[in-house]
Amino acid sequence: MVKNIVSSLWMLSGALLIISVLLHSPKGDGMGGLASSGGSMFSSARSAENTLNRITWTLLSLFLGLAVVLSAGWLG
Template sequence: MTVEQLLEIVSVASAILLIVLVLLHSPKSDGLGGLGGQASMFTSTKSAEKTLNRITWALGLVFISSTIVLSAGWV
């Protein structure tokens, strides 16, 4: 297994995990319900949501950096 193949596997795995994590996120607003004044004024950030955000950002960085490295041909 070459470094390029390993980087391709990391890129595909991070893309799939990134899709799953984005789908796991809870919506941040009430959408159109917020226009009628039905939106909650006070929201609390839970530690699970904070951890999910950090993992999503980290996987996003891994995916973007592996895509740049693979597309530039640096491997």
Template sequence: MTVLNLILSWTWISSGVLLIVLVLLHSPKGDGMGGLSASGSSMFSSTSSIEATLDRLTWICLTIFLGLAIVLSTN
């Protein structure tokens, strides 16, 4: 196993774990991370902004996970 293959494998595993965490943070009723914060956050202006950021991170992580799955399957 080459060093590059090892790095890509660990990145794939890490992105899979992060993807699981991000999906679990989504609320089935649409509350999502908005229900976690009692006060307003200076980084996010509203609950919809938090949800939009969470959605974006989930899609990015999914893209990385699936892209690495394709790359690693070619070996």
């Protein structure tokens, strides 16, 4: 019972971690810099990026912690 709940939380945190990583803005211009598009349009949203960083690190620590608990067999 508890193992199923922890396993479900682990899968949910993994999915949310993937989503939060994909929401991050790219650090470089990449291919968009070649076309001279307005890539720096959203660079003023620094606090949103910091909040997203905190969420990503929290989800990563939750994911890794649950992976250790599930792989160690502490739940039975």
